[in-house]
């Protein structure tokens with residue numbers, strides 16, 4: 001049970017600070033897109049970790065691992081269904097320690113603590129009963145599934161084709177470059193992925209339902225990634241996957257400062273740039289995916305990952321990744337660790353869950369360039385609106401003490417060199433203001449337009465309605481808050 005808030009206290013300081021608001025001119029370059037994401041850009045992971053996985057003297061996985069998760073909870077089902085569909089990647093460190101109970105494999109033990117095992121665990125086993133259960137669950141909740149395959153053990157990874165819809169198979173986990181726990185030479189990996197591709201082609205005869213092959217699902221290293229794709233050659237790796245953990249170890253006491261520091265947040269853009277250079281060279285059909293990103297390593301940060309403040313990292317990453325043409329961004333994890341979007345024992349969604357759901361509903365796949373007067377504390381990303389006309393923007397205000405009033409400009413269509421003109425809308429804007437319940441960014445309840453986001457008694461995700469705002473007033477973003485804004489009558493040629 002958790003205390004139910006029925007309203008969000010008004011924070012006087014916030015309103016007072018509005019009168020000292022700084023005006024910022026934001027230019028949306030609506031003439032042409034700079035990148036295109038997949039329609040299901042927002043993705044989450046499910047991981048194999050057993051309850052015995054501990055870091056920094058705590059064990060935050062409980063029964064959230066793939067072999068343990070109770071799939072019957074209404075709160076879990078509703079949280080997934082709200083996305084309609086949600087892209088899920090099943091994988092994680094122990095993925096290369098999993099045996100599948102097929103063929104000659106006779107015993108099927110669970111993971112057990114073992115000093116000399118990969119990541120300190122023995123091999124674990126996926127029984128076909130569990131595989132069936134998981135697939136029924138994914139089918140029932142409308143999941144687009146990426147399944148991470150073991151790349152270290154045996155060559156008989158195949159399952160009998162049961163007609164389950166698998167969108168893609170990812171090959172291996174964090175074995176690229178210098179690896180995490182284990183590593184594989186790039187040339188060997190390139191050869192192995194060819195074998196996997198041929199196996200998938202053999203098992204799934206129909207090209208329309210044939211799962212895609214993704215890899216290597218590890219940390220980006222220029223030389224390793226290039227060699228891997230050179231060896232595998234054209235048409236084998238459909239999507240180039242990599243992992244992002246740019247906040248460092250989960251027990252860093254400085255975590256909150258990192259999350260609020262724009263120059264720290266910017267550093268990882270080098271990685272996105274590197275990955276997109278590799279993609280431009282080898283042109284895999286599905287481009288680049290961030291197939292796992294939890295922010296902080298080793299289960300996330302106990303004090304920060306579940307809080308409102310984590311959104312300053314997470315939503316900014318999704319914005320940044322999409323400007324670098326990353327097609328999918330998988331958050332570690334849907335449930336489990338400290339970074340789970342759902343609490344591992346109560347299944348209660350945290351603020352990042354709601355931030356992700358709004359992204360999924362509002363931000364279309366076409367990415368637009370944004371420029372603004374230099375104020376690094378205000379982060380802005382613009383996409384064409386999802387499914388309907390107009391543009392959707394996300395504003396992230398990292399500043400502790402400054403509010404911003406925004407003036408929007410539209411770059412002149414077909415004439416990018418010319419001065420921008422101020423955009424004056426006529427239709428009401430749809431605004432979604434997110435802030436921490438008590439104004440403290442360490443809160444783990446988020447308010448949307450002053451309504452606290454808590455599940456209803458039936459464990460449904462609450463309605464997430466916009467506030468309609470008169471087009472003649474400036475967009476204003478409170479200190480340390482996040483806002484999505486959809487403007488239906490902003491005519492960006494790239495969005496038509």
Ligand SMILES: *[C@@H]1O[C@H](CO)[C@@H](O)[C@H](O)[C@H]1NC(C)=O
Nearest residue numbers: 019021022023405473474476
């Ligand atoms: C910012 O917008 C608010 C609300 O419209 C207004 O009261 C305030 O004067 C504006 N501040 C500036 C500096 O323009």
Ligand SMILES: *[C@@H]1O[C@H](CO)[C@@H](O)[C@H](O)[C@H]1NC(C)=O
Nearest residue numbers: 103104105153154155156157
């Ligand atoms: C893989 O399959 C082949 C042929 O079906 C068999 O000979 C081999 O023993 C199997 N290997 C493992 C590790 O199960």
Ligand SMILES: *[C@@H]1O[C@H](CO)[C@@H](O)[C@H](O)[C@H]1NC(C)=O
Nearest residue numbers: 135136139140162163164165
């Ligand atoms: C998935 O569910 C649909 C009904 O919602 C059913 O028709 C279909 O057979 C299911 N597919 C599998 C592989 O279970």
Ligand SMILES: *[C@@H]1O[C@H](CO)[C@@H](O)[C@H](O)[C@H]1NC(C)=O
Nearest residue numbers: 060306337338343344345346
């Ligand atoms: C999950 O909720 C329980 C009960 O409210 C709380 O004690 C625990 O810290 C939460 N876990 C995380 C990772 O937020």
Ligand SMILES: *[C@@H]1O[C@H](CO)[C@@H](O)[C@H](O)[C@H]1NC(C)=O
Nearest residue numbers: 397401402403404477478479
């Ligand atoms: C960011 O928040 C600060 C603190 O309330 C506020 O003064 C400032 O106007 C906000 N910035 C923007 C761009 O909204």
